Amino acid sequence: MFLPVSREEMTRRGWAELDVIFVSGDAYIDHPTFGAPLLARWLESHGFRVGIIAQPDWHSKDAFMVLGRPKLFFAVSAGAMDSMVAHYTPARKLRHDDAYTPGNRHGARPNRATIVYTSRLKEAYKDVPVVIGGIEASLRRFAHYDFWEDAVRRSILVDSKADLLIYGMAERALLEVAVRMRNGERLTQIMDVRGTCRIAKPDHHPESATDREPDALLEIPSFEDAAADRQRFADAFRLAYAEQNPWVGRAVVQRHGGRLLVCYPPALPLSGPEMDALYALPFEKNPHPSYTEAIPAWSQIRSSITSHRGCYGGCAFCAITMHQGKQIQSRSQESIVAEAAALGRQHWFGGSISDVGGPTANMYGTGCGAPDGGRGCRRESCLYPSACRHLAVDDRRALSLLKAVRGVSGVRHCTVSSGVRYDLLERQPGYFRELVGYHVGGLLKVAPEHLADHVAALMRKPGRKRFEDFLHRFREESALAGKRQHIIPYLMSGHPGCTLEDMLELALALKKLGLKVEQVQDFTPTPGTLSSCMYHTGIDPLRGTRISVPKSDREKRLQKSLLLCHLPAERPYVREALELLGKKELLGELTGLRAAPFVRGDSPGGPVRLHGKGKRKAR
Ligand code: SF4
Structure with missing residues (x-):
């Protein structure tokens, strides 16, 4: 059953009220590739009643009230892409399409969707907390350069006036916040959750904003300094960038006027069994039945399988390092094969799996082989400027996975259309041969x-x-x-x-x-x-x-x-x-x-x- 998007669907489940309501800039496709449904199903599996408001009309508060007032909080995301990236070309020209919208139509979400949605929600329910997340909030968590304004903007947490920001992959942080609120804590009392940012009061000393030791805090140049001086902006970026290792990263503090943005260290990565459990949740693997037009993003991913998350390449232009992190979190072969078999049972499946991959396909099953598992590492990339001697790139798991998926009943072809790192392939001869022999298409x-x-x-x-x-x-x-x-x-x-x-x-x-x-x-x-x-x-x-x-x-x-x-x-x-x-x-x-x-x-x-x-x- 789909998660409720209307009062009628709530009633059908026997729910008079929801605990958490997700508001998303994307259409509701109940599939783990999309952040809001993934997290909603995750909370549902932990006993929360959740609903989804997808692509609400932001011109008034009415569309934000269709599911009523949630008991705990609203969870807001602009969607799978930053709304400005989704709306404009690199030459800043308006796009006329949107792959995450039925009919591929432009205009189903506003510019700076996180800020606009939060503002409407605050109009509708002044006292209900709003938690923001997703790629737009995550990558704009500190003072940042905005290409479309050609200016440095404040943290999106300050601009949106939301109550909490969750950055990166949000399962752990979102669940902890929801559980603590269900147990009676107010959101303003929740000050120490990994993977979150919050605003401290003007008279609040940053060291008392966390339960970590004072030396585990790092203050970076303020928004005002970073906006006024490019060298200070570069310093702020460098300092925050170096704190991405969840085991040794410190809480980062950035002043915005009299207020303090406090960004706690990243969430710990999910284990293999946790990844398996996440992808085994009861997704409908289809767009919500209320849609009558095709959604291009769905056509692109419906026969693809995510094998892992994270990337240790550290490419400078890519958001993965600051969002998913460099720890590879791989699902088990059994979990992926079970998904391939389930795909084979879909009435529309023609026998071709379009992708088995992640941010970088051939990182599946690889990772840090250092004695401490990379817990003390401060390198931003395991591959640049040269491959780290601790990097374990054994291709046996990836090779076995491709062979197993190929052998699933009903699967005639399986291509790998995620990108591959060719400097890794040099050290993965078995995977390379398998890829070239069967999976390149x-x-x-x-x-x-x-x-x-x-x-x-x-x-x-x-x-x-x-x-x-x-x-x-x-x-x-x-x-x-x-x-x-x-x-x-x-x-x-x-x-x-x-x-x-x-x-x-x-x-x-x-x-x-x-x-x-x-x-x-x-x-x-x-x-x-x-x-x-x-x-x-x-x-x-x-x-x-x-x-x-x-x-x-x-x-x-x-x-x-x-x-x-x-x-x-x-x-x-x-x-x-x-x-x-x-x-x-x-x-x-x-x-x-x-x-x-x-x-x-x-x-x-x-x-x-x-x-x-x-x-x-x-x-
Ligand atoms: S020690 Fe080497 S392989 Fe391990 S995380 Fe650091 S750079 Fe990567």
């Missing part, structure tokens, strides 16, 4: 992101040589398996530290390797990432070095065009980029056209000012 997604080594280093990626070695082996293994298969390289333009010259180097390297790119991600400084800090400050906060940052739309457009140089529509931009670099002779090599003299006005848009190394070449 003709195309394997990998994310070198850049092949100019200094840019790859800023991204915390392995660089050109590792990628070339991998590509060589992939082609060899595919030939051995008798298959014609290809790589889809995910690449990024416009990253901090990347010049037009670097993009030319990348384009020429791809040509040499015989790779064509269909899609290029133009870097977007999403809240809370290392790369966004570089974008805003021009500083690599972990190394303390200054870097140049491409910021103008025009320069970013030219960077992108060099990767898409084989497309006719890009040729005017490619020509302009080459002219700026003084490399007109490369036009033929990149586009297949004869070099032609540059005519100003030939490309759409005016002249461009370059930053960094490319500037030397500009006219």
Whole structure:
């Protein structure tokens, strides 16, 4: 049975009142991939009565009152994506679609949904606590750079006026808060829960805000300092970033005016049995029956299986480090095989599992092999700048898993469409062979992101040589398996530290390797990432070095065009980029056209000012 979304559905369950009501910016799809249903089912399994208000009309408070007043609190999330990322392109243009909404329609949630939803709830029920969470709240928990305002904003906990923020994967924190409130504690008395942030009163000394020892607190530069001074912003980021290990991380305090944001250490990771129990909850594995239109996000994931969470790669532009953490939390093979078998029983299942993976597919079953299990570790990545000697990447579990899923009755194909780390595959020969032999489906997604080594280093990626070695082996293994298969390289333009010259180097390297790119991600400084800090400050906060940052739309457009140089529509931009670099002779090599003299006005848009190394070449 679906969780109730209306009074009628509450009545059908015999519930007059709910304990916790989830408010989400996504449509209600009862599947563990989506945060609100996952957490709602988790609380339900611990005896709480929960309901869901999905994509409420935020123009008045009425839609927030359809399930009545909850006994404990409202739990608010913007949805699976930050609402600003969901609504705008990297060029800050409004998107016209939304994959998490029936009919793929834009406009079912507001900009800054967490803040708007909280405000409506406070209008509706002034005295009911509101707990915010999900990716939007999690990544905006400290003072952060907001690309859409081009300004540093306060913690979203301050701006939303919510009562508590839960960051990261929320099962433990949410359950502890709910249980303690059920046992009679008021939310304002709950001051010490891992994975949460709260606001302390102006006269409240931070050391009394936690039951931890005083030396377990770290104060970072205040919102006001970080907003006024880029170096102070970079310092605040570096200090908070270093406290992500749940075992040694300290509570972090950041002043906002007279108030104190207190961010407790991250929640401890879930064990394998806990992960299994979570994914065995009675999900309907379908969108709520009230929807009459298709939801694209559902079509994408309905035949996929999550095998684990967490990623220890530490890529600079990725939110996983600050949200899921770097500890890999893997489900057991039995649990995943049971899910595959259940998929096989769905009437719509055609025999193909579209993915068995997580943030990085080949991290399943791997992790820290240090004697203390990484409890004392302060490295932000287990793979960068080189693989840690303690990293245990044994591929036997992952290999056995793929074979087992392939053998499930009713499963004809099982592809791995989550990205893989190719620098790990070097050390996972069995998994590599299995992947190439049975699970690629003709195309394997990998994310070198850049092949100019200094840019790859800023991204915390392995660089050109590792990628070339991998590509060589992939082609060899595919030939051995008798298959014609290809790589889809995910690449990024416009990253901090990347010049037009670097993009030319990348384009020429791809040509040499015989790779064509269909899609290029133009870097977007999403809240809370290392790369966004570089974008805003021009500083690599972990190394303390200054870097140049491409910021103008025009320069970013030219960077992108060099990767898409084989497309006719890009040729005017490619020509302009080459002219700026003084490399007109490369036009033929990149586009297949004869070099032609540059005519100003030939490309759409005016002249461009370059930053960094490319500037030397500009006219
Ligand atoms: S000790 Fe090494 S493998 Fe373990 S968490 Fe730290 S970096 Fe990763």
